[in-house]
Amino acid sequence: xxxxxxxxxxxxxxxxxxxxxxxxxxxxxxxxxxxxxxxxxxxxxxxxxxxxxxxxxxxxxxxxxxxxxxxxxxxxxxxxxxxxxxxxxxxxxxxxxxxxxxxxxxxxxxxxxxxxxxxxxxxxxxxxxxxxxxxxxxxxxxxxxxxxxxxxxxxxxxxxxxxxxxxxxxxxxxxxxxxxxxxxxxxxxxxxxxxxxxxxxxxxxxxxxxxxxxxxxxxxxxxxxxxxxxxxxxxxxxxxxxxxxxxxxxxxxxxxxxxxxxxxxxxxxxxxxxxxxxxxxxxxxxxxxxxxxxxxxxxxxxxxxxxxxxxxxxxxxxxxxxxxxxxxxxxxxxxxxxxxxxxxxxxxxxxxxxxxxxxxxxxxxxxxxxxxxxxxxxxxxxxxxxxxxxxxxxxxxxxxxxxxxxxxxxxxxxxxxxxxxxxxxxxxxxxxxxxxxxxxxxxxxxxxxxxxxxxxxxxxxxxxxxxxxxxxxxxx
Amino acid sequence: xxxxxxxxxxxxxxxxxxxxxxxxxxxxxxxxxxxxxxxxxxxxxxxxxxxxxxxxxxxxxxxxxxxxxxxxxxxxxxxxxxxxxxxxxxxxxxxxxxxxxxxxxxxxxxxxxxxxxxxxxxxxxxxxxxx
Numbered sequence: 176x177x178x179x180x181x182x183x184x185x186x187x188x189x190x191x192x193x194x195x196x197x198x199x200x201x202x203x204x205x206x207x208x209x210x211x212x213x214x215x216x217x218x219x220x221x222x223x224x225x226x227x228x229x230x231x232x233x234x235x236x237x238x239x240x241x242x243x244x245x246x247x248x249x250x251x252x253x254x255x256x257x258x259x260x261x262x263x264x265x266x267x268x269x270x271x272x273x274x275x276x277x278x279x280x281x282x283x284x285x286x287x288x289x290x291x292x293x294x295x296x297x298x299x300x301x302x303x304x305x306x307x308x309x310x311x312x313x314x315x316x317x318x319x320x321x322x323x324x325x326x327x328x329x330x331x332x333x334x335x336x337x338x339x340x341x342x343x344x345x346x347x348x349x350x351x352x353x354x355x356x357x358x359x360x361x362x363x364x365x366x367x368x369x370x371x372x373x374x375x376x377x378x379x380x381x382x383x384x385x386x387x388x389x390x391x392x393x394x395x396x397x398x399x400x401x402x403x404x405x406x407x408x409x410x411x412x413x414x415x416x417x418x419x420x421x422x423x424x425x426x427x428x429x430x431x432x433x434x435x436x437x438x439x440x441x442x443x444x445x446x447x448x449x450x451x452x453x454x455x456x457x458x459x460x461x462x463x464x465x466x467x468x469x470x471x472x473x474x475x476x477x478x479x480x481x482x483x484x485x486x487x488x489x490x491x492x493x494x495x496x497x498x499x500x501x502x503x504x505x506x507x508x509x510x511x512x513x514x515x516x517x518x519x520x521x522x523x524x525x526x527x528x529x530x531x532x533x534x535x536x537x538x539x540x541x542x543x544x545x546x547x548x549x550x551x552x553x554x555x556x557x558x559x560x561x562x563x564x565x566x567x568x569x570x571x572x573x574x575x576x577x578x579x580x581x582x583x584x585x586x587x588x589x590x591x592x593x594x595x596x597x598x599x600x601x602x603x604x605x606x607x608x609x610x611x612x613x614x615x616x617x618x619x620x621x622x623x624x625x626x627x628x629x630x631x632x633x634x635x636x637x638x639x640x641x642x643x644x645x646x647x648x649x650x651x
Numbered sequence: 652x653x654x655x656x657x658x659x660x661x662x663x664x665x666x667x668x669x670x671x672x673x674x675x676x677x678x679x680x681x682x683x684x685x686x687x688x689x690x691x692x693x694x695x696x697x698x699x700x701x702x703x704x705x706x707x708x709x710x711x712x713x714x715x716x717x718x719x720x721x722x723x724x725x726x727x728x729x730x731x732x733x734x735x736x737x738x739x740x741x742x743x744x745x746x747x748x749x750x751x752x753x754x755x756x757x758x759x760x761x762x763x764x765x766x767x768x769x770x771x772x773x774x775x776x777x778x779x780x781x782x
Contacts, residue, residue, distance in 0.1 A: 216660045218660075242660045242661050243659065243660040243661055244661050244662065244763075245662060245761040245762075245763030245764075245779050245781060246761070246762075246763050249661055265761070265762075265763075268781075269758045269759045269761075269781045270758060270781075305752075305754075305755045362720075365724070366720075366723070366724065375755070376754070376755045376756060377756070377758075377782055415720075415723055415724075418758040418759050418781075419720075421759065422716060422759050425761075425762060426709070426713075429709070429762060441762075441763060441764065442708075442709075442762035442763070442765055443761050443762040443763035443764075443765075443779075445762065578660050578661050579660065580660070581658045581659055581660055581661075582663070582782070583656060583658060584658065609754065611754070612754075
């Protein structure tokens with residue numbers, strides 16, 4: 176950590192001259208304890224690798240939940256300037272637009288009472304996990320091409336799934352511009368064909384929660400949140416379709432590096448100028464995959480509402496409103512400091528402040544909602560974007576607690592069955608098809624979410640609006 | 652041939668060793684066979700694979716990615732590598748296995764810290780898998 180210098184209370188910097196190939200400094204948002212965990216893996220080396228990308232501007236950034244990934248660290252941010260600046264598919268990741276959607280029920284946890292276990296069970300039956308397919312539980316989806324072009328709006332208008340309000344309360348209204356299905360390979364399309372409305376595996380989940388603390392009452396009212404209320408947090412992405420888009424374009428850009436005169440410290444950072452054919456086609460394919468991911472979470476939310484209808488009643492399902500939906504893995508063209516930049520967010524969340532035109536009108540006064548899932552069994556947070564994010568992080572904050580232990584390490588420390596019993600003893604109903612997967616997501620494998628949120632607040636990037644306590648988990 | 656899993660905070664990293672280039676690909680098969688194991692019975696399934704590529708490291712990543720894809724798309728639980736032909740232009744393989752429900756774990760094989768080198772009289776490779 177010798178090259179790190181302290182900038183302020185929660186910001187650290189590796190100067191651009193730390194390595195001859197770095198073009199900009201690398202900045203880390205963390206307190207001392209988080210920094211120690213961050214320095215324990217390859218996160219900082221990876222962040223310095225990202226700082227070598229052609230056309231990168233300002234500084235590359237690591238959020239307090241950062242951990243070692245592949246190419247980019249997870250929790251990393253880099254902005255590049257077109258036309259010569261590059262776009263890197265690895266800087267978005269394989270699960271394009273993996274993200275979270277929060278639903279707020281109108282009933283409280285006390286009203287749900289003993290039906291909690293039944294609701295968790297019903298959600299697990301309604302939302303296919305693992306290798307599950309979308310059609311197997313009755314979802315009649317529109318044509319894939321329409322979903323890729325229009326996102327969740329295609330589901331509302333062509334299949335009567337969800338509402339227009341859900342679409343409006345989604346980042347970028349659930350549709351990234353420039354999406355082109357023709358930029359996807361046949362294999363990518365085939366992998367997505369039957370995966371709409373499915374959770375997948377790994378760290379994906381549907382979590383039933385109770386709002387147990389409101390810290391910013393006005394913003395909470397704006398978001399439709401109150402203490403004691405039941406919420407549902409959905410975490411999934413673009414499934415096999417997105418994985419294949421990234422695979423295809425990393426390979427293609429890796430092969431074109433010589434032609435563009437680009438040298439990189441890691442092949443996974445494979446990239447191409449935004450203005451090049453490879454760059455333009457990747458952005459078109461990535462936008463289509465991102466639209467698919469927004470639609471996927473939209474379809475999962477539809478299934479969650481159906482489960483609520485069966486267990487709590489039709490009125491309760493109809494009253495379950497969408498708070499917002501945010502992307503974690505995406506590259507977007509945005510204006511920052513008067514320049515149009517391509518902002519790569521890899522395991523990071525856009526967090527625009529109050530007044531931003533990119534925030535839906537209903538939430539504009541409070542700022543963009545951001546959801547920070549804790550580790551399984553611990554609290555999650557609802558944040559609101561603040562002006563500091565625009566000034567310091569290209570309008571970005573963290574995306575979760577952030578892993579600090581390998582999956583193997585977690586499995587060595589706890590058995591899935593034992594963890595399941597512990598969670599149930601603490602009042603969290605669990606449905607998971609895999610004890611191995613459950614153990615890998617054990618709470619101790621993650622950083623302390625309270626500390627992560629504290630850093631974000633102290634840095635002026637966002638403010639904590641409410642804390643959500645888990646009462647049930649359906650794990651992918 | 653041998654493989655071993657290396658600690659990685661977020662993903663799965665595998666190191667492969669063999670006395671020949673072909674052996675590294677066999678070791679990769681064994682590593683993926685371990686990840687895709689699970690489920691009982693299932694109808695026999697034989698899959699033919701042809702992958703182009705002169706770059707051994709990228710070809711190895713493609714090989715592991717293809718096995719993960721077959722697990723996801725066709726439910727392939729691989730049992731045996733019945734044929735593996737490796738030449739300058741790529742590889743051809745026949746895999747015997749069963750149709751089942753392998754754990755849906757690996758999203759992709761990445762190029763991060765990818766290596767395929769001569770070492771200690773044999774060959775050593777490394778691939779990081781996105782999970």
